[in-house]
Amino acid sequence: xxxxxxxxxxxxxxxxxxxxxxxxxxxxxxxxxxxxxxxxxxxxxxxxxxxxxxxxxxxxxxxxxxxxxxxxxxxxxxxxxxxxxxxxxxxxxxxxxxxxxxxxxxxxxxxxxxx
Amino acid sequence: xxxxxxxxxxxxxxxxxxxxxxxxxxxxxxxxxxxxxxxxxxxxxxxxxxxxxxxxxxxxxxxxxxxxxxxxxxxxxxxxxxxxxxxxxxxxxxxxxxxxxxxxxxxxxxxxxxx
Numbered sequence: 001x002x003x004x005x006x007x008x009x010x011x012x013x014x015x016x017x018x019x020x021x022x023x024x025x026x027x028x029x030x031x032x033x034x035x036x037x038x039x040x041x042x043x044x045x046x047x048x049x050x051x052x053x054x055x056x057x058x059x060x061x062x063x064x065x066x067x068x069x070x071x072x073x074x075x076x077x078x079x080x081x082x083x084x085x086x087x088x089x090x091x092x093x094x095x096x097x098x099x100x101x102x103x104x105x106x107x108x109x110x111x112x113x114x115x
Numbered sequence: 116x117x118x119x120x121x122x123x124x125x126x127x128x129x130x131x132x133x134x135x136x137x138x139x140x141x142x143x144x145x146x147x148x149x150x151x152x153x154x155x156x157x158x159x160x161x162x163x164x165x166x167x168x169x170x171x172x173x174x175x176x177x178x179x180x181x182x183x184x185x186x187x188x189x190x191x192x193x194x195x196x197x198x199x200x201x202x203x204x205x206x207x208x209x210x211x212x213x214x215x216x217x218x219x220x221x222x223x224x225x226x227x228x229x230x
Contacts, residue, residue: 089156
């Protein structure tokens with residue numbers, strides 16, 4: 001069965017600090033896909049990134065970076081030099097191949113960036 | 116021009132009533148979803164439809180009945196509302212293959228409060 005665990009319920013950091021959001025997943029499939037979404041205070045959910053199980057390359061996009069490690073079933077998200085606008089709830093999500101596009105979300109981590 | 120629009124955005128009603136939430140997407144997507152987000156921000160998939168056909172039906176009480184008159188619309192009808200139904204309901208749409216791309220396009224959510 002697929003499962004996504006985000007153990008950090010809430011994190012607060014001061015602006016300009018780096019912060020890492022943890023995500024651990026469980027799946028029996030060898031082919032699966034991982035995603036991160038952002039939900040700012042306005043409420044809409046925004047897709048950030050995807051990673052498939054065959055691609056363990058880390059990715060950097062501006063101040064955002066993602067570290068995918070199959071050995072530990074983790075897909076962590078780091079924000080460098082955080083800004084107040086990064087304050088949001090961040091969701092890690094998982095889908096398995098041939099599962100009718102069913103995307104399972106973790107419970108989210110609420111990130112507060114303090115000025 | 117809103118890509119995925121839900122109405123109403125807010126709904127306050129008494130226990131035992133029946134209510135509907137409507138969703139429309141103008142992205143030309145084939146697949147639409149309903150997700151429920153509870154007060155702790157936990158986001159759980161309820162249903163998905165592909166071109167008017169029910170694909171995903173999670174263990175949702177049968178008081179919840181989705182209806183898709185065409186592939187651009189997916190409505191959610193809830194009978195005999197209970198206190199535990201209070202949540203934000205998100206509609207989303209995607210091309211087929213969102214389980215691979217992760218590219219779900221979400222509406223702004225409909226906040227349902229049952230008194």
